[in-house]
Amino acid sequence: MSPSSRCILVLLIGILSMALTAQAGIIQRLESSQSMKITAIGTSLTATANNWFTQTGAWLQNEYPGQVTLSNRAVGASASAYNPPGYPPTGPQDGMGQLNDVLTLDDPDAIFIEFAINDAYTVYGITLAQSQANLQTMIDMIRAWGTSHGKMVDLVVQSLNDCYLMRPNLPSYYQGYESVASANASPYMLFIDNYTNWKYLHDTNLPLWNTYIPDGVHPSPTGATNVTLPQVQSSLLNQLVPGDATGDGTVNHEDAAALAARWGQSGDWADGDFDCDGVIGPVDASILAANWDYSTSEATIVPEPSTLVLLGMGAAGLLVWRRRHQG
Numbered sequence: 001m002s003p004s005s006r007c008i009l010v011l012l013i014g015i016l017s018m019a020l021t022a023q024a025g026i027i028q029r030l031e032s033s034q035s036m037k038i039t040a041i042g043t044s045l046t047a048t049a050n051n052w053f054t055q056t057g058a059w060l061q062n063e064y065p066g067q068v069t070l071s072n073r074a075v076g077a078s079a080s081a082y083n084p085p086g087y088p089p090t091g092p093q094d095g096m097g098q099l100n101d102v103l104t105l106d107d108p109d110a111i112f113i114e115f116a117i118n119d120a121y122t123v124y125g126i127t128l129a130q131s132q133a134n135l136q137t138m139i140d141m142i143r144a145w146g147t148s149h150g151k152m153v154d155l156v157v158q159s160l161n162d163c164y165l166m167r168p169n170l171p172s173y174y175q176g177y178e179s180v181a182s183a184n185a186s187p188y189m190l191f192i193d194n195y196t197n198w199k200y201l202h203d204t205n206l207p208l209w210n211t212y213i214p215d216g217v218h219p220s221p222t223g224a225t226n227v228t229l230p231q232v233q234s235s236l237l238n239q240l241v242p243g244d245a246t247g248d249g250t251v252n253h254e255d256a257a258a259l260a261a262r263w264g265q266s267g268d269w270a271d272g273d274f275d276c277d278g279v280i281g282p283v284d285a286s287i288l289a290a291n292w293d294y295s296t297s298e299a300t301i302v303p304e305p306s307t308l309v310l311l312g313m314g315a316a317g318l319l320v321w322r323r324r325h326q327g
């Protein structure tokens with residue numbers, strides 16, 4: 001069979017089994033008009049008022065009115081799975097406790113996770129290996145819950161800002177988070193790296209960094225708006241599209257060709273294994289077909305009101321011009 005006819009066959013199989021597939025990625029699911037309960041677990045970096053999560057939630061609620069419900073279960077001074085000395089039994093709830101609440105009370109469609117900053121806090125004594133193991137346990141718990149409830153939960157694992165107060169190995173803990181996310185890669189897993197941007201600001205403009213993180217740990221609302229939020233938005237908008245083997249944000253003939261070339265063989269995402277089972281087959285083709293012609297550029301931010309006003313003025317001007325020239 002020639003590559004092109006094999007490609008057509010694959011697409012036909014895919015179109016026939018389109019009903020089997022579901023959208024993945026928070027923006028994609030919202031774009032397809034799904035309602036989503038979006039939750040967060042984490043430390044004070046997520047629990048404090050008007051932080052990155054509040055701002056991200058407000059942005060999504062503004063872009064997708066009526067579709068987004070938020071639940072923020074982050075607790076200040078918490079770490080992934082540990083009760084700091086002096087806190088229990090009335091102290092902050094650790095990550096496992098927060099996750100239990102999300103799974104039993106929230107019926108989540110998406111969960112943001114960040115504990116690395118406090119796992120790295122030397123006073124808590126959580127090793128890098130424990131931090132990674134705890135994150136893996138949380139991911140396993142979420143996926144098991146999803147399987148038993150018949151739904152896929154979008155996971156967003158993050159590094160947040162840099163911090164130099166009793167956290168000498170924080171970059172390693174952030175890297176640990178990235179490794180665990182990568183080892184659990186799927187269309188429903190996204191790792192967002194905020195650390196690189198914050199570290200860059202620290203190294204290039206320390207006075208501004210000090211303004212944005214006045215206590216050395218917690219970004220101010222302005223800091224969150226100017227550094228964390230744009231990265232979160234960009235990462236969500238550009239999340240790997242199921243079916244996009246080439247990773248260019250568009251699902252088209254190039255991706256079909258990649259998939260056809262490895263049909264029936266083993267491979268990874270770039271070869272067309274979109275359900276991450278290690279083999280390129282009919283389910284992958286159906287995922288590709290379900291997202292055919294999708295482009296991340298379509299999921300762009302709605303123009304600001306001022307832009308709409310300008311566009312409106314342009315349209316009004318055109319109308320006047322046409323009337324004059326018709327009259």
Ligand SMILES: [Ca+2]
Binds near residue numbers: 243244249251252254
């Ligand atoms: Ca592509």
Ligand SMILES: [Ca+2]
Binds near residue numbers: 273275280281283284
């Ligand atoms: Ca597959």
